[in-house]
Amino acid sequence: MAxxxxxxxxxxxQLRTASKMFCRCANRFGAPPxxxxxxxxxxxxxxxxxxxxxxxxxxxxxxxxxxxxxxxRSVFARKNYFYPDLPKGYxxxxxxxxxxxxxxxxxxxxxxxxxxxxxxxxxxAGKLLHELPGGAPLPGQSLVDFNRCxxxxxxxxxxxxxxxxxxxxxxxxxxxxxxxxxxxSDGNMEEGSLRCDANVSVRPVGESRLGTKTEVKNxxxxxNVARAIEHEIERQVAVLEAGGRxxxxxxxxxxxxxxxxxxxxxxxxxxxxxxPEPDLPPLGVDxxxxxxxxxxLPELPWQVRERLVGQYGLSPYDARVLAAAREVADYFExxxxxxxxxPKGVAxxxxxxxxRELKERRAGVAAALPPAHLAxxxxxxxxxxxxxxxxxxxxxxxxxxxxxPAAAVERLGLGQVSDTAQIERWIDEVVEEHEGPAAQFxxxxxxxxxxxxxxxxxxxxxxxxxKLVQQLLRQALExxxxxxx
Numbered sequence: 001m002a003x004x005x006x007x008x009x010x011x012x013x014q015l016r017t018a019s020k021m022f023c024r025c026a027n028r029f030g031a032p033p034x035x036x037x038x039x040x041x042x043x044x045x046x047x048x049x050x051x052x053x054x055x056x057x058x059x060x061x062x063x064x065x066x067x068x069x070x071x072x073r074s075v076f077a078r079k080n081y082f083y084p085d086l087p088k089g090y091x092x093x094x095x096x097x098x099x100x101x102x103x104x105x106x107x108x109x110x111x112x113x114x115x116x117x118x119x120x121x122x123x124x125a126g127k128l129l130h131e132l133p134g135g136a137p138l139p140g141q142s143l144v145d146f147n148r149c150x151x152x153x154x155x156x157x158x159x160x161x162x163x164x165x166x167x168x169x170x171x172x173x174x175x176x177x178x179x180x181x182x183x184x185s186d187g188n189m190e191e192g193s194l195r196c197d198a199n200v201s202v203r204p205v206g207e208s209r210l211g212t213k214t215e216v217k218n219x220x221x222x223x224n225v226a227r228a229i230e231h232e233i234e235r236q237v238a239v240l241e242a243g244g245r246x247x248x249x250x251x252x253x254x255x256x257x258x259x260x261x262x263x264x265x266x267x268x269x270x271x272x273x274x275x276p277e278p279d280l281p282p283l284g285v286d287x288x289x290x291x292x293x294x295x296x297l298p299e300l301p302w303q304v305r306e307r308l309v310g311q312y313g314l315s316p317y318d319a320r321v322l323a324a325a326r327e328v329a330d331y332f333e334x335x336x337x338x339x340x341x342x343p344k345g346v347a348x349x350x351x352x353x354x355x356r357e358l359k360e361r362r363a364g365v366a367a368a369l370p371p372a373h374l375a376x377x378x379x380x381x382x383x384x385x386x387x388x389x390x391x392x393x394x395x396x397x398x399x400x401x402x403x404x405p406a407a408a409v410e411r412l413g414l415g416q417v418s419d420t421a422q423i424e425r426w427i428d429e430v431v432e433e434h435e436g437p438a439a440q441f442x443x444x445x446x447x448x449x450x451x452x453x454x455x456x457x458x459x460x461x462x463x464x465x466x467k468l469v470q471q472l473l474r475q476a477l478e479x480x481x482x483x484x485x
């Protein structure tokens with residue numbers, strides 16, 4: 001029997017605020033353990049939470065970007081459970097009246113839009129450490145760092161619209177782009193700013209009823225999201241094909257083995273004994289505030305991709321690469337504006353040389369050569385004044401020194417040679433040194449022409465104009481060879 005997967009994602013995102021959700025403690029990663037805490041986030045008796053307005057605005061803006069309905073009134077609730085990193089014994093979250101519902105996220109690499117069920121605000125829990133700082137073992141014990149308690153979170157819940165691990169990874173990467181475009185979060189998965197739980201089920205192809213789902217918790221990289229889902233689909237199919245029954249449960253992912261493992265039986269909503277938070281009134285986000293937030297929205301990733309295709313004639317793939325980060329798209333457009341005759345050529349240089357150099361240097365776009373310099377370099381290549389090979393050498397020089405490309409060409413002596421007499425001298429020397437391939441070409445084996453062209457280019461130091469080399473070389477070979485002596 002053939003099976004198909006049904007996947008939904010729950011993504012927890014730490015918000016880019018200066019302070020925590022309900023107190024004035026700093027929202028900062030990497031501080032010494034238990035130094036960013038106060039009686040409010042530690043849940044001391046008699047303390048009262050106060051809502052962080054900035055956190056509410058960030059989530060409302062993100063929800064508007066996703067096309068959600070932002071409710072003018074929503075309600076905070078207490079989610080009750082016991083865990084050592086939750087000092088209050090409950091988490092302030094939202095339950096039956098969330099901040100926003102019913103949106104959609106257009107994927108970047110798949111022709112699909114994934115429905116968003118809801119976005120709601122909540123506070124983070126602390127962090128359990130099962131080894132000493134520095135990595136030393138801590139057998140039989142755990143440490144708890146409460147710095148993360150009360151950090152503002154938005155939970156983004158998708159509908160079960162995803163069918164493959166690749167679509168799930170695409171969803172998460174596209175959502176990550178949106179977070180950066182809107183300034184909602186830094187999206188740093190290594191620091192826990194973006195955490196993903198995947199709900200996975202399988203069913204026979206053609207079946208409309210959903211299968212029993214399992215939840216795979218705390219996936220912390222795009223790659224691990226895809227690998228964990230792939231394994232969980234394979235595991236559930238194997239269980240069903242063996243005549244077994246998939247059990248609703250929560251599972252963890254072991255990146256070392258590439259497998260999921262049982263953590264606990266799956267909780268239901270009633271297990272958390274949700275009830276309205278008595279210390280907080282209903283949250284209000286009125287129409288005027290929503291209109292002001294909507295006016296602050298930037299051009300969104302899918303809008304940028306569509307415009308790059310329409311305005312510059314780029315392929316959907318090129319647009320996807322360039323729009324992956326707003327600053328890269330801005331850099332490309334600045335360079336294309338300086339050389340509007342060839343936006344595709346500019347895009348190729350940005351996607352290859354510029355991004356490669358930045359990756360090697362572990363630097364941001366601000367460290368790249370000025371867009372005008374890249375445009376000038378592409379213009380030299382387009383005019384035939386510089387070969388592609390030489391242009392890469394000039395690019396490296398300009399990246400390092402910041403000088404004008406034309407000046408670098410002059411300093412390095414890399415200008416393209418189009419002097420017919422000089423090229424013919426190089427051709428004569430190459431033909432004389434490689435009589436065998438030359439004779440083979442005259443005998444009809446025309447594939448040797450590429451080898452001879454390469455030898456001429458090598459002799460010229462990559463400066464000869466390739467098209468002219470090929471034309472003159474072909475003419476020279478088609479002439480009768482000179483008699484020996």
